[in-house]
Amino acid sequence: MSGLNNNQKKAVETTEGPLLIIAGPGSGKTFTLVERIYYLITEKNVEAENILVATFTEKAAQELITRVSNRLNEANISFNLNEMYLGTIHSICLRVLEENRQFTRLKKNFxxxxxxxxxxxxxxxxxxxxxxxxxxxxxxxxxxxxxxxxxxxxxxxxxxxxxxxxxxxxxxxxxxxxxxxxxxxxxxxxxxxxNALDFSTIQLETYRLLKKHPEITTQLSGKLHYLMIDEFQDTNTIQEEIIFLLAGEKQNICVVGDDDQGLYRFRGATIRNILEFPSKFEKGKCKQVELSTNYRSHPLIIQFYNQWMEQIKWSCGGKTFRYDKQIEPREGDHPDSRTVIKVSGTDGLGNWEEEVYHFLISMKEKGRLTDWNQVAFLFRSLKNEKVVSLSNYLEERNIPVYSPRSNMFFERVEIRLIIGAFLFLFPQFPQVRKWEENAYLVEWEMYDQYLREFALVLRKPENQKLLKWCRGRAKEHMNLQQNTDYSFAGLFYQLLQFDLFNRYLEQDSYKVKDSRPVRNLSLFSKLLTKFEYLHRVTVFTPKTINIHLTTFFNQFLRFLINGGINEYEDESEYAPSGCVSFLTIHQSKGLEFPIVVVDSLNATPRKQHSDLDEILQETYYRKEPFEPLESTKYYDFWRFYYTAFSRAQNLLVLSCQENTASGQGTRNVPSKPFIESYSSLESWRDSNSIYDFEIEKVKEVNIKKEYSFTSHINIFETCSLQYKFYKEFEFSPVRQGATLFGTLVHQTIEDIHKSALRGEKSKITEENVGDWFNANYNNLVKKERVYLAPQTQKAALNQVLKYVEKQNNKWSHIKEAEVDVSLVKDKYILKGTIDLIKGQNNTVEIIDFKSEKKPDLVKEAAMMYHYKRQLEVYAHLVEERTGQKVSKMHLYYTGEENSNPYVTFPKDIKSIDKTIATFDEIVRKIENKDFTMKKRPIKQCRNCDMRFYCDEKL
Incomplete structure (x- = not known):
């Protein structure tokens, strides 16, 4: 455990009983968590399924899995990380619900x-x-x-x-x-x-499950020997309850957090969870460790935010609402220069944007900045017109801005054009959009503007082909005589064949700033398929076309415009190369940047609770009120900006348009809370020392991605362009029911296997199988909004019943059913869902079900080879993960009526090694964004939505 300081070492080695780790900013919290997990595995011999680690975000969970797996690989230790309960509290609760679904209100396919x-x-x-x-x-x-x-x-x-x-x-x-x-x-x-859940009721259903079924709680707490909860200051009431239920009597709960960075009261988080944690146990039982050495920031930045927190009183009525702490810089040499400065517009001149721009250019020209991504601007909100104006100002002067949450989605040119195209294709909209003669919606002005823009572009000579196509479609839609074979999403994919739109799909760079247009179009495809799913739209008919039109524009799209849409964010690259970042302070939590510019210095502490909040808290909450309500606005304000200031590594900049001679209706800027901190700062123009030290580069975030044979390798091998659009850029295909039949058969066979594994073979009757089948169908239909004709349903049920009949009530060979297996490899995580049966001599055999007739093994040799490789991947997964030996691999064709439904392959180690090497090579190509294709797979094109684009471009 080299590299740990004394307190980090104490946090790692204190494993028994409750432990509170107060981790200040930049104190190596994630490093300490990784080492603590490593210590449990190597020194305490703890198994994967005995550890629970809850993180604040999925990204934090992925980073933790990557870092722990790398640490274990370095030590050549084999460990089944996938069996750990590791993820957000929501994802862990979801896993608990799925494992015990039969004890909840939830049905399959919720x-x-x-x-x-x-x-x-x-x-x-x-x-x-x-x-x-x-x-x-x-x-x-x-x-x-x-x-x-x-x-x-x-x-x-x-x-x-x-x-x-x-x-x-x-x-x-x-x-x-x-x-x-x-x-x-x-x-x-x-x-x-x-049969639905939202994020809050995921937790509520889990809590109810654990309270109503103590046997499940006992089983889980008996299995979970060690719990680690990150960002504990941001947990809410129900999360704390669930954590203590899962911990059981062992009480090996380690909570990690920083009360000074509690930002999520508006989402129900309660700072009391971390402040009251030690009092949950007998006096002296909860050990406490403080990580207060900051390895991130220059000492002057640390001094600045320490002083910021000392400006207000944290005690009231004999209680203190903050742990007493003082963050210290790491030992060693630090540049002797000013590292906290101001970049502001002069009072009365309105030159803030200009000052910010000149500061950035100056840092670039003096060689301090090597990439714009070394700079992050932090704001209370990105939707503020001043923030949008600054973003436009910088972009007009060739400083790209990455601001995915700025509410700019509907302003982007590619989105304006695609919406304009849809409006052009339905010329009846101006008439049918009105529900009464004087009806008016403000969004119609925006739609009309987008239509004018599209019509203007359409007149250009290079768009004549598109103009002709659009006129033809518009004429059909205006007087629709028969059903179309498409709806909005189908039209969207047809539009991509034309140069006006396919130029956005042609870029070679996968950097976020360069791929923003194609990713926005991808997001628009998701919105279209979501609309069609929610409103059960598959085609336009003469009767429904106008209703769908008004619902889409007057309700759905309008709802999105009002609510705002976030643009693409790359989880593995939080500060994309070539751009300065514009982030909300909430968004920046847990991140660090070489230069941080904090704006929104006009803000003042404001009450965040309503009268109803007070009523509920006083009378209906499970606990007495904690912090005095009148003080929360000050506490939250100071914690909020403390989090912002502590993101900076080399240089912290306070920035605003100064305004001290405020007239009527205007406010002093900076506002009163900032005066003390701001007034002593030197302007960047007076501080030459900012050019005297190195600005660090943004740290790379190395997150291992998950790959499976069916969802990734299969698609890439079939058509790498299909992979590029559907997987890399995440375009949403038009929903198709082709897989519903197979899913239905698979799920019902899974029910049969699980009944057998529970020792309930007597329940595998024709009547019960029919009930399971119907329940699966009804829930799948509700989820997928796709239907099967009655005769097709009957055919699917017959396949299942035929399978039961052929087993002749012998189920003892079933070992595991539909098991999700994942294996952490050097460069990626390999995943698969596998059915196992018992083999001879303590081996296992893999079986995969195909809901079709057994093919001609000679004529379909290529397909059989493909399936064999899929089974070989599964065999590799099982052997590497569980240590069980695989002896055979089977395909079972449930649609086969006359001959043996099995196709069996012997296990061949050399063949498996070759398949895994091919898998590794395909993952390498995917991660290197190599989507080149030798030949178009014509057979696959018929069902691909991108065929219109490919017909034009290939």
Whole structure:
């Protein structure tokens, strides 16, 4: 464990009982966590399934898996990392629910909604919620439908996260609280009807599972010997409850965090979880370690943010709401120069943008900046017009800006053109969009502008082919006589064949700044397929075309425009090369940049809670109020900017348009909270020492990606261009039902196998198999919004029943069913889902089900070779991960009626090695963005949405 300081070493080696690690900024927290996991594995001989590590984001989890696997590889230690409970608290809860789904309200194929899905789900049903008495007190009488949905979403999540008693809410004497109780009851009913979960109810369902089924809790806590929870200051009430339930009696809970960086009160996080953690145990039982040596920042930056935190009083009524700490710089030499400065516009001159630009150019010209990505600007919000204006100012002067959350999606030229094209293709829209003569929506002005822009571009000589095509389609749509074979997403892919749009797909660079247009078009394809999924749209018909048109533009697209869409963010490259970053302070949490420019110095502490928050906290929360409500706005404000200031490595810059002679209706800038810190700073123009030291480069984030045979290798080998568009750029294909049949057969066979594995062979009857089949079909249909004709359903069920019949009630050979297996390799993570049966001499055999007739093994030799390689990948996975020996590999054709349904391959080690070497080579090509293709696979083109593009370009 070389490289650990004394406190880090203590944090690593303190494994038994509760442990609180207060980790200040830049104190090597992730390094310490990696070493602690390594120590448990190597010194305490702990198995993978005995460790739970909860991180704040999926990206943090991926980084941790990568770093731990690299650490183990260096020591030549084989370890099944995939069996660890490692991920966000949400993903760990989801795993617990999926492993114990039969004890919950959830059925197979449940729908998991993100925040957009959840809000749109409420928006579509908002009328039902507005029928409750006094609901206007909660949602606002004059608010729009989407504003009501947004408000309702916030309060429903609050009820879930605080585990409030719904019956108590319904019976409240407070009319506002009563309305919330009834809304929540209806929402729970809607979720159950749709077999759906949102992010808050993932946790609530997990909590209910653990409370209602103590045998499951005992089993889990008996298995989970060591728990580590990162960013504990940002956990909420229900997360803390779940963590303590999972910890059980061992209480080997290690929580890591920094109370000074608690930013997520608005999402229900409570700082009390980290501040009260030691008091959860007998006095003296919880050990405490402070990581206070900052390895990130220059000493003057550390001094600056330490002094910032000392400006306010953190005690009230005999309680202190902050751990007493002093962050210290690492030992060693540091540049003797000013590293905290200001870059601001002069009072009265309005020259802030110009000053920022000249500062950046000066740093570049003096050789301090080698890549624009060494600079990050941090703001409270990126949607502020001043921020957008600065972004435009810099880009116009050839300083690219990476700002994916700036709400600019609908302003990008490629999106304006594609929306304009859709409007041109449906000339009836200006008439049908009105539900009454005087109807008006402000978004129509934007649509009309986009249509004019597209029409103007369409007149150019190079777009004559597109003009002719668009006129023909528009004429058809205006007087549609018969069903089309496409809807919005199908039209989108047809448009990509024309130069106006396919030029965005042609770039050779995969840098974020260069690929933004193609990634925005990809995101638009996702929005189209989501609309078609939510509204069950597959084709245009003479009866439905106008309804779909108005629903798409007047509701769905308008909803997105109002809510804002984030552009593409690269998880493996948080500071893309060639761009300065514009981030929110929340977004920057956990990151570091050589130069950090903190703006939004006009802000003041503001109350973040409403009257309803106070009522709920005083009367309905499970705990007494913690921090004094009147103080929270100050505490949160100081923590917020402390987090921002502590992101800087070499240079911290405070920036604003100074305004001290404020007139009526204007505010002093910087505002009062910043005056003390800001007033002593030297301007960059007066500080030549900023050019005297090296600016570090942005650290590379090395995250291992997951690859599977079917989802990656198969697609790449079939058509590398298809991989490029669907996997690399993540275009969303138009939904097709071809896989529904196979999924249905697979899932029902899985139910049969799991029944056998539970020792319930007597339940494998024709009647029960039919019930399982129908339940799977109904839930799949609800999730996929795709249907099978009755005779096709019958054919699928017959395949399953035929399989049962052929087994002749002998199920003892089944070993494991549909097991997700992953193997951490040097460069990537290999994944697969595998069925195992018992082989001879303590070996296992792999079986993969194909829901079709057995092919002619000679005529279809190429396909059989492909399937054999898939099974070889599975064999490699099983042997490397579990140590079990594989003796045979089988394909089972459930559609085969007359002959033996099996095709069996012997295991050949040389052949497996060759297959894995090919797999490694394909992963290398993918990661090097090598999507060159020798020959177009014509057979595959018929069902590919990109065929229109390829027909034109290849």
């Amino acid at each position: 729908i998991l909604m993100d925040q957009f899905d959840q809000q749109y789900f409420l928006y579509q049903r908002i009328y039902e919620y507005t029928q409750f008495p006094n609901v206007d007190l909660l949602l606002g009488e004059r608010a729009s439908r989407w504003k009501k949905a947004e408000t309702l979403l916030k309060w429903l999540n609050k009820v879930s996260e605080e585990m409030l008693d719904v019956e108590q809410l319904k019976n409240s004497s407070e009319l506002l609280v009563q309305a919330l109780g009834y809304c929540y009851g209806l929402y729970q009913q809607h979720l159950e009807e749709e």
